[in-house]
Amino acid sequence: MAPGAAPIITAQPASATIPLDSAAMLTVAATGTGPLSYQWTENGNAVPGATSASLTTAALQLADSADKFTVTVTNAYGSVTSNVATVTIGPRAPAQRDMRFKHVELAPALEGIEATNIIAEIPGNMSEDTFTGAIGSTLMVGNQDCGTSANLTSCAWLLQEFAAPVGIQGYNSSYQADSLPNLDSDLAAVGANSVLTSLDEQNGPGFAYGVFAYSVETDPTVSDGFTMQRATVTDATLATTVSAMAAKGVVVTAASVNSAAGIDLVAYGWSGDQGTTYDAQTVLTTYVNLGPQALTLAQQGYIITAVGTADANQMLLVGTKVHGDTLPRNLAYAGFQGGGGTSSNGQIVVGYVFGNDAGNNPNLPAVEILLAQ
Structure with a gap:
């Protein structure tokens, strides 16, 4: 044997x-x-x-x-x-289909497709795009690429699309530009299987009617689950409002200064995330300090869930994490004058910003800033 x-x-x-x-x-x-x-x-x-x-x-x-x-x-x-x-x-990973966190849990498996623009012209046409089976970045926000000539106001918002990972049922990403009087009705029409991931309102001189653009992620595998909440705050009430929402499991996903000099917040609860409480931190900062401030939030364990405008010269960051989670998260940033970090593979764009800090640094050239996490 x-x-x-x-x-x-x-x-x-x-x-x-x-x-x-x-x-x-x-x-x-x-x-x-x-x-x-x-x-x-x-x-x-x-x-x-x-x-x-x-x-x-x-x-x-x-x-x-x-x-x-x-x-x-x-x-x-x-x-x-x-x-x-x-x-x-x-650090804790968000649930796979929790769109409030910009798909950071899927980021290592995403592949960039291409960058494109959403255009608004007043008077004229408002553009929209829907990408089926794709995951989208947030829209570029800030002192936007807007101009007025020959009685025509035009704004452009940059975005980027990503192929969904193999084995993940596709998401749909939608981008819409419209005139400001339609803001409330447009947001009210966003479905309960969707999350608004960015919002940018433009009220600059010469914008006779004002324009805005927003991005929406939709999960076609469900019919409901996400409940939108909206609030208008000031600089003084911003932090307490966002923190109170987070303590109830509600995550701020978009923010933009409005024509009345308040800040419009859009936030969501999710039926797939009952009982979780979050910590949220808000930061008001200049354009040139946006990247370092976002990096500091990430080092404290926060996911950047909203990037928006607070006024003509300040940007707003909202970081959200599960209550008590202090483990650092990766974040890269790029696009600052004089250098800065760079984005890397395995991350998804959570914030695009365009601006020039005109009130604080009148000689600073326009900068494009990208946050990836």
Whole structure:
């Protein structure tokens, strides 16, 4: 009779970064004369009941970060122990279909398609585009690319589209420009399976009627679930209003200064996210400080959920995170005069900004700023 073969590991368990409050799944593959038995260890201690080729942990907490796992495979002819797999705890990931967070959880699998513009002309035509089965960036906001000549006012808003990852049922991304008197009726018509991801109102000199543009993400797999809330605030009431919404599970996704010098906020609750409370932080800043301020929020664990205007020379950032989550998040920015960070693969555009800080830095050339997370 031929001798039996001792176990040989053919696929080692892999180290991984796991979102806070999520389970890790580790697997091993081995050959050898059966039957094979398995015993997993965590930091050198046997895990009770972990006696198969895969291990699914309980929900992991910060204290579990850097825990080390091995598995020993045994049969009648010997045993072999795997390499160490280290589990690192990362920030909580938004639910896959939670569009309030700009699809940051899908970002590593997205591929850019192309950039395009939405145009508004008054008097004239308002443009709109819908991209089926695609994920969209926010619109460019700020001191916009608007001009007036021959009694024609024209504004343009830059955007970018991304192919949805393989295996993810497609989203639809829509972009609309319209005259300001239609703002309330347009937003009221946004469906309950959709989320407004950016809003930009233009009330500059010479804009006889005023124009605005907005972007909407739609989940075609559901018919409802997202509940829009709107509020008008001032600089003084902004922070308390946004924080109060977050404490009730409501996330601000778009903001823009309005013609009455207030700030219009658009926010959403989601039926798929009952019971979660959030922390939210707002920042009013100049154009040139937008990137560093967004980076500071990310380092504190915030996802940038809204980028908008506060007045002609200030920008508004809203960062949102699950209550108590302090783990840093990645963010890159680009486009500042004199340098700055750069966006990288594996991130999605969460903010486009165009402006020139005219009131604070009258000699500063116009800048285009991109935030990616």
